[in-house]
Amino acid sequence: MGILVFFMNYQKISPLDVTFFSSVVGNDLVLSDEEALLKFGHDETEDLVFSPEIVVKPKSTLEVASIVKYCNEHYIPITVQGARTGLSGGALPLFGGVALSMERFNHILEIDTKNGQVTVEPGVITQVLQEAVAEQGLFYPPDPASKGSCFIGGNLAENSGGPKAVKYGVTNEYVLNLEVVLASGDICWTGANVLKNATGYNLTQLIVGSEGTLAIITKAVLKLIPHPSRTMLMLVPFPSAEKACEAVSAIFREGITPSGMEFMERDALVWTANFIKDQSISIPDDVQAHLLIEVDGNDEAILMNDCEKIMAVVEKYGALEVLFADDQAKKDQLWNLRRKVGEAVKSQSVYKEEDTVVPRYRLPELLAGVKAIGRKYGFQSVCYGHAGDGNLHINIIKGALSDEMWNNELPFAIREIFELTVGLGGTISGEHGIGYVQKSYMNIPFSAVELSLMKGIKQLFDPNGILNPGKIFV
Amino acid sequence: MGILVFFMNYQKISPLDVTFFSSVVGNDLVLSDEEALLKFGHDETEDLVFSPEIVVKPKSTLEVASIVKYCNEHYIPITVQGARTGLSGGALPLFGGVALSMERFNHILEIDTKNGQVTVEPGVITQVLQEAVAEQGLFYPPDPASKGSCFIGGNLAENSGGPKAVKYGVTNEYVLNLEVVLASGDICWTGANVLKNATGYNLTQLIVGSEGTLAIITKAVLKLIPHPSRTMLMLVPFPSAEKACEAVSAIFREGITPSGMEFMERDALVWTANFIKDQSISIPDDVQAHLLIEVDGNDEAILMNDCEKIMAVVEKYGALEVLFADDQAKKDQLWNLRRKVGEAVKSQSVYKEEDTVVPRYRLPELLAGVKAIGRKYGFQSVCYGHAGDGNLHINIIKGALSDEMWNNELPFAIREIFELTVGLGGTISGEHGIGYVQKSYMNIPFSAVELSLMKGIKQLFDPNGILNPGKIFV
Numbered sequence: 001m002g003i004l005v006f007f008m009n010y011q012k013i014s015p016l017d018v019t020f021f022s023s024v025v026g027n028d029l030v031l032s033d034e035e036a037l038l039k040f041g042h043d044e045t046e047d048l049v050f051s052p053e054i055v056v057k058p059k060s061t062l063e064v065a066s067i068v069k070y071c072n073e074h075y076i077p078i079t080v081q082g083a084r085t086g087l088s089g090g091a092l093p094l095f096g097g098v099a100l101s102m103e104r105f106n107h108i109l110e111i112d113t114k115n116g117q118v119t120v121e122p123g124v125i126t127q128v129l130q131e132a133v134a135e136q137g138l139f140y141p142p143d144p145a146s147k148g149s150c151f152i153g154g155n156l157a158e159n160s161g162g163p164k165a166v167k168y169g170v171t172n173e174y175v176l177n178l179e180v181v182l183a184s185g186d187i188c189w190t191g192a193n194v195l196k197n198a199t200g201y202n203l204t205q206l207i208v209g210s211e212g213t214l215a216i217i218t219k220a221v222l223k224l225i226p227h228p229s230r231t232m233l234m235l236v237p238f239p240s241a242e243k244a245c246e247a248v249s250a251i252f253r254e255g256i257t258p259s260g261m262e263f264m265e266r267d268a269l270v271w272t273a274n275f276i277k278d279q280s281i282s283i284p285d286d287v288q289a290h291l292l293i294e295v296d297g298n299d300e301a302i303l304m305n306d307c308e309k310i311m312a313v314v315e316k317y318g319a320l321e322v323l324f325a326d327d328q329a330k331k332d333q334l335w336n337l338r339r340k341v342g343e344a345v346k347s348q349s350v351y352k353e354e355d356t357v358v359p360r361y362r363l364p365e366l367l368a369g370v371k372a373i374g375r376k377y378g379f380q381s382v383c384y385g386h387a388g389d390g391n392l393h394i395n396i397i398k399g400a401l402s403d404e405m406w407n408n409e410l411p412f413a414i415r416e417i418f419e420l421t422v423g424l425g426g427t428i429s430g431e432h433g434i435g436y437v438q439k440s441y442m443n444i445p446f447s448a449v450e451l452s453l454m455k456g457i458k459q460l461f462d463p464n465g466i467l468n469p470g471k472i473f474v
Numbered sequence: 475m476g477i478l479v480f481f482m483n484y485q486k487i488s489p490l491d492v493t494f495f496s497s498v499v500g501n502d503l504v505l506s507d508e509e510a511l512l513k514f515g516h517d518e519t520e521d522l523v524f525s526p527e528i529v530v531k532p533k534s535t536l537e538v539a540s541i542v543k544y545c546n547e548h549y550i551p552i553t554v555q556g557a558r559t560g561l562s563g564g565a566l567p568l569f570g571g572v573a574l575s576m577e578r579f580n581h582i583l584e585i586d587t588k589n590g591q592v593t594v595e596p597g598v599i600t601q602v603l604q605e606a607v608a609e610q611g612l613f614y615p616p617d618p619a620s621k622g623s624c625f626i627g628g629n630l631a632e633n634s635g636g637p638k639a640v641k642y643g644v645t646n647e648y649v650l651n652l653e654v655v656l657a658s659g660d661i662c663w664t665g666a667n668v669l670k671n672a673t674g675y676n677l678t679q680l681i682v683g684s685e686g687t688l689a690i691i692t693k694a695v696l697k698l699i700p701h702p703s704r705t706m707l708m709l710v711p712f713p714s715a716e717k718a719c720e721a722v723s724a725i726f727r728e729g730i731t732p733s734g735m736e737f738m739e740r741d742a743l744v745w746t747a748n749f750i751k752d753q754s755i756s757i758p759d760d761v762q763a764h765l766l767i768e769v770d771g772n773d774e775a776i777l778m779n780d781c782e783k784i785m786a787v788v789e790k791y792g793a794l795e796v797l798f799a800d801d802q803a804k805k806d807q808l809w810n811l812r813r814k815v816g817e818a819v820k821s822q823s824v825y826k827e828e829d830t831v832v833p834r835y836r837l838p839e840l841l842a843g844v845k846a847i848g849r850k851y852g853f854q855s856v857c858y859g860h861a862g863d864g865n866l867h868i869n870i871i872k873g874a875l876s877d878e879m880w881n882n883e884l885p886f887a888i889r890e891i892f893e894l895t896v897g898l899g900g901t902i903s904g905e906h907g908i909g910y911v912q913k914s915y916m917n918i919p920f921s922a923v924e925l926s927l928m929k930g931i932k933q934l935f936d937p938n939g940i941l942n943p944g945k946i947f948v
Contacts, residue, residue, distance in 0.1 A: 114723055115833035115864075137729065159672045170670045172679075173647060186923045192901035194831045195863045196644045198633045198683055199901045199908060199919055200946060201928045205646075205679035209672055226729040249588055255611065255700040255772075298729075299776055357668045361588035389669045390589075427666035427673045434673060445673055449660045454675045456934040461927070472674060 010095055010469070011075045013053040021056045021098070024066045029104075031055040040099040043084035043091045044146070045437055046352060050092040052079065052099035059104040061179060061187055061218040068216060069185025071098060071466050079468045080212040082122065082154030085146040087342075087353055088435030090158055090211045094470035102153050105218065108132055116224045117176065117193060122153025122217050138224040141168035144431070145339045153217050159209035161431035163338070166388030167259040167296070168225075170431060172208040179219035180207055183462040193221045206457070211433050212468040214461040228296040231259065232303045233325040235281070235334055236314050241265055241289035241383075245364040247317035248291065248387045252360070254313055256306050260294030261388030263363075268341045268384040275344035278337065287320060291387065292338050341384050342393075350398035350406075352437075354414060356421040357430030360390035369420040370394055377413040378405070391430035411440070418444045434472045442473065484569055484943070485549045487527040495530045495572070498540045503578075505529040514573040517558035517565045518620070519911060520826060524566040526553065526573035533578035535653060535661055535692040542690060543659025545572060545940050553942045554686040556596065556628030559620040561816075561827055562909030564632055564685045568944035576627050579692065582606055590698045591650065591667060596627025596691050613701040615642035618905070619813045627691050633683035635905030637768070637812070640862030641733040642699075644905060646682040653693035654681055657936040667695045680931070685907050686942040688935040702770040705733065706777045707799040709755070709808055710788050715739055715763035715857075719838040721791035722765065722861045726834070728787055730780050734768030735862030737837075742815045742858040749818035752811065761794060765861065766812050815858050816867075824872035824880075826911075828888060830895040831904030834864035843894040844868055851887040852879070865904035885914070892918045908946045916947065 021030045031037075032054045041051030058064045071078045077097030084091045093099050105123035112118065113136050120129055126147040130140050143162035144150055154160070156178070161170040177191040190203035207215055238244035241263075248261060266288050273279055291314070295306045311322065325331040345351055358366050367383060370392075374381050379401060385393040394417065398406055418428045418441050427445045428438055442451060455473055458465075495504045505511075506528045515525030532538045545552045551571030558565045567573050579597035586592065587610050594603055600621040604614050617636035618624055628634070630652070635644040651665040664677035681689055712718035715737075722735060740762050747753055765788070769780045785796065799805040819825055832840050841857060844866075848855050853875060859867040868891065872880055892902045892915050901919045902912055916925060929947055932939075 112833070112835075113727065114835035116726065117833065159670075159676075161670050161672075165670055169647075172676070173643075182923070182927075184923075188921055188924045188927075190924075192831075192896070192919060193833050193899040194865075194901055194904065195834075196633075196635050196639055196831055196860075196865055196904045197901055198635075198829070198903040198905050200683075200916060200925075201688075201931055202633075202646070202679045202683055203924065203927060205676045209676055214675075226726075226731065252590065252700075253587065257700065299773070302773055302776065355672070357666075357670055359586070359589035359591065359667050360669075361586075386670075391668075391670055422666070425667040427668055427671055429672040430668065430670045431672050442674060445666060447662055449656070449658075450662045450664075450677065451674075453656075453662075453677060453935070457675055457931065460930040460934060 009075060010077050010097060013076060013097065017074065017076065018054065020070055021054065021067060024063050025056055025058050029057040040081060040101065041093065043086045043089065045087055045089040045092070047350065048089055048092060050094050051096070052093035053096040055099045055101055057101045057104050061181065064100070064181045064216055064218055065185045065187050067098065067100065068181050068183060072183050072185065072464050075464060075466065077466050077469050080216045082151035083125070083149050085150040086154060086158060086433065086435065088158070088429065088433040089437045090433050090435035090471060092436055094436060100216065102151065105153070109219070111136055113138065117221055118224055119219060119221050120152055121219060122151060122156065124152050126150050126152055126155055133224050134227055137227050139227040140174065140222060140224055142171045142174060145342055152220060156208055156217055156220060157211050158433035159431065161386060161389065161391065163260040163262055163386060166261050166386060167257050172205060174223045175204055175208050175220060176223055177221040178204055178207055178217050180215035180217050182215050183464065183467055195223065209433070211435060211471050213458060213471050214467065229298045230300060230303060231294050231296040231331065232307050233292070233294045233331045233334055234307065235323040236291045236293060237287040237320040238289045238291070239286050239318055239320060241367060242364040243317045244289040244291050245367055245387060247314050248363060249361040250313050250317065251310055254309050256309055258293050258388060259296040260292060261386070262292040262338050263387035264290045264292065264338065264341060264384040265382055267382045269337065271348055271382070272337050272341050272344040275347055276336070276340050278333065281323065284320070292334060345382055345395045348397070352396045352410070354394040354417060355391070355429045355432040356394060356417065356426060357389065357391040358421055358424040358426030360388060362424040362426065363387055363390055363392065366392055366421060366424055370417055373413055373416045377409060379410070379413065389430065390426065415441060415444065436471060439472055439474050483549060484551050484571065487550060487571065491548065491550065492528065494544055495528065495541065498537050499530055499532050503531040514555060514575065515567065517560045517563065519561055519563040519566070519909070521824065522563055522566060524568050526567035527570045529573045529575055531575045531578050535655060538574070538655045538690055538692055539659045539661050541572065541574065542655050542657060546657050546659065546938050549938060550940065551943050552940050554690050556625035557599070557623050559624040560628060560632060560907065560909065561829070562632070562903065562907040563911045564907050564909035564945060566910055568910060574690065576625065579627070583693070585610055587612065591695055592698055593693060593695050594626055595693060596625060596630065598626050600624050600626055600629055607698050608701055611701050612698040614648065614696060614698055616645045616648060619816055626694060630682050630691055630694060631684070631686050632907035633905065635860060635863065635865065637734040637736055637860060640735045640860060641731050646679060648697045649678055649682050649694060650697055651695040652678055652681055652691050654689035654691050656689050657938065657941055669697065683907070685909060685945050687932060687945050688941065703772045704774060704777060705768050705770040705805065706781050707766070707768045707805045707808055708781065709797040710765045710767060711761040711794040712763045713760050713792055713794060715841060716838045717791045718763040718765050719841055719861060721788050722837060723835040724787050724791065725784055728783050730783055732767050732862060733770040734766060735860070736766040736812050737861035738764045738766065738812065738815060738858040739856055741856045743811065745822055745856070746811050746815050746818040749821055750810070750814050752807065755797065758794070766808060819856055819869045822871070826870045826884070828868040828870070828891060829903045829906040830868060830891065830900060831863065831865040832895055832898040832900030834862060836898040836900065837861060837864055837866065840866055840895060840898055844891055847887055847890045851883060853884070853887065863904065864900065889915060889918070910945060913946055913948050
């Protein structure tokens with residue numbers, strides 16, 4: 001108890017260090033040119049840049065072990081990086097040091113169809129993995145919006161979700177076993193390749209979601225399930241955003257578990273349609289929000305039946321004319337609209353994104369509260385997200401707000417949003433992680449006792465504080 | 475690293491201590507008579523008895539906090555106990571001290587139908603919880619064989635499984651949030667009441683399965699799902715146990731996920747039929763093993779279709795005449811047979827039960843290996859378990875074996891079984907936990923580095939080593 005993680009006197013990288021890293025991975029895989037330092041100094045979080053001193057690109061566990069051991073002995077900070085698509089600044093090298101890019105860990109090592117498992121390196125793109133296992137009739141469900149570019153390793157580090165989570169769960173529910181490199185340079189496996197495990201403490205689940213602060217993941221064994229053969233998708237407009245949110249939990253109470261249940265405020269869809277130059281979906285003036293609802297399975301009649309039940313529910317909550325996606329092209333179009341919301345908002349204005357999550361029935365209260373806080377502080381917000389999970393992404397738009405307001409007042413507004421979220425039984429990140437941008441709010445969901453347990457775990461795994469320093473905790 | 479958990483100089487309980495405990499819970503809820511000390515000195519693990527010095531029965535979190543804080547300050551060991559139905563000795567007070575019985579924590583605090591959650595105290599019987607939520611159309615799937623008597627708290631402590639785990643997952647997949655009392659007496663919540671959570675380290679999953687060694691659970695928020703309305707159940711006899719095991723993974727490869735997939739060797743069913751005096755199921759001489767296979771859902775036609783596909787698979791593996799349970803009474807009868815196997819074996823002979831788990835396709839190799847080890851060491855075994863999860867319970871029968879063999883040779887045989895299990899990608903406990911009886915084998919699945927991480931976590935949570943000492947680690 002009461003252990004604090006102090007930031008050590010980190011050492012700057014010297015020419016000797018560069019020589020060592022080069023000896024491990026090869027000269028051409030150690031970068032320190034300005035362009036590289038800029039590139040590996042940002043992820044998709046706002047406009048933040050924290051450049052590393054050097055970028056190192058290992059390709060094997062042993063190489064990672066050598067590099068980490070060296071950094072640990074020399075007090076050099078090391079920030080593991082995937083595709084840098086994260087939204088909480090988890091991959092930003094706040095203290096310089098080494099950016100450890102896992103991009104060369106890009107192999108699917110084994111698709112074990114007999115046991116329904118895949119062994120994969122962390123640098124594999126999520127969608128590449130999904131497509132490879134789908135060819136074998138198997139399904140790896142977690143699918144963040146960035147699935148076409150993000151890495152499995154980043155998904156593991158941040159415990160990513162995505163639209164399918166509402167039916168199939170988030171990343172951590174698919175992780176059976178991890179090979180990790182500890183700060184000491186020791187290599188170990190966290191569990192076993194089995195579906196149930198009551199053997200000692202659950203190190204696997206401790207590493208998942210730890211944002212590269214406890215260990216570096218070098219291999220993952222993931223659970224796969226049979227791939228459903230059919231989906232049906234509908235876009236449901238509502239004249240009231242709160243009514244749309246109310247419809248969400250009502251659908252589940254009908255005994256239906258959709259495979260997608262996405263909420264978008266009016267502006268989210270309008271801005272995205274403009275951003276991707278797709279005006280084929282009409283959005284009448286009286287529409288204030290949409291639900292994008294998917295069901296999946298293997299039997300068309302059952303899915304039709306589910307859709308009819310859903311229709312009956314949404315009508316009770318005032319749904320306007322429902323759009324059914326009747327072929328794959330239309331489905332792809334609707335999902336693309338949803339997936340591009342984040343980029344569309346980003347293109348519109350400087351913004352901050354919060355990743356609130358509450359029990360799903362509390363979603364209307366959360367949305368109404370966020371709007372009230374917006375009125376109080378004078379900011380506009382665009383909200384969307386995985387309504388079926390109670391996971392609401394709140395995009396706060398800078399627009400015409402002054403820098404003074406943006407930098408000095410807004411943190412108080414965000415604190416109010418998070419206090420509301422926690423008060424509703426929720427927490428401050430559903431799937432993006434805490435990383436850098438949320439860390440000063442960790443005292444809202446957690447007491448000093450809880451934070452001190454977490455910091456104690458950090459201290460245990462990484463006594464020198466070299467692994468992704470400055471993240472999660474202030 | 476390298477932190478060791480030393481057993482402190484535990485203090486014997488003095489009259490002053492008794493006065494303190496009585497002041498917290500009341501005189502009549504502090505027991506030290508011989509009968510009580512014997513009763514709370516055993517669980518369902520073999521014939522082991524380790525009596526506490528005193529039994530204390532708190533009824534509130536604050537009472538638990540007072541007791542734990544006092545024990546921590548006075549170096550008094552404290553072993554939290556549920557219904558003492560465990561099979562690894564997790565609830566045995568090895569060092570005496572306080573047996574903290576949670577039997578008065580027997581309230582279901584809230585069934586939240588709107589969000590599909592239940593808040594429950596740890597002393598609620600699993601089946602009581604299941605039935606209470608089923609009345610609301612909701613389903614809490616984890617169902618150990620002892621569900622009629624075991625407590626939710628014990629299920630959480632040991633990360634229990636059961637027959638439904640093959641489709642629905644084990645206990646830890648249903649835990650959203652836990653209220654716990656730490657060794658210091660501090661009370662905290664581990665997470666939030668949400669379906670997805672990327673906010674700091676996963677303390678919830680660290681506590682689940684930690685067998686009362688890290689903290690004492692005083693409330694749990696569990697996820698519920700819609701209750702399926704129909705099941706179909708069949709008992710499939712095979713002339714070869716290994717063929718039965720081979721059929722298991724073949725069924726999954728057809729894209730079917732049964733809601734139950736249980737394996738029983740011939741003797742398991744024969745002994746149980748004798749034990750419960752139910753000879754209505756004929757077991758011809760050529761039957762060497764059975765699979766008990768259940769499918770569930772809401773649509774009769776789909777379930778029939780699944781059953782037909784299963785029939786086609788099992789026939790390929792030599793299945794004999796299949797018995798369909800065509801009404802609820804027959805289903806109850808078959809499940810009762812399966813659930814009573816453990817007790818039936820226990821009634822037959824002194825025995826030891828191992829809880830091996832492997833990737834399901836490796837099950838035939840595990841079974842064949844166990845039989846070979848049995849021939850080498852000269853012991854008989856009866857194997858059964860959750861084949862769909864690759865979870866095989868190996869009951870080693872003492873029968874006519876000498877005490878010398880049983881006490882001194884058998885540990886080597888068990889070690890061989892576990893080495894085989896781990897060699898097949900598995901681990902040494904699927905759902906019973908390590909507790910007392912498996913702890914000396916923890917160096918088979920885990921390296922010194924991995925064990926030292928776990929011991930470091932123990933040291934962090936419980937620096938005085940008062941919480942359930944002598945468990946998990948040697």
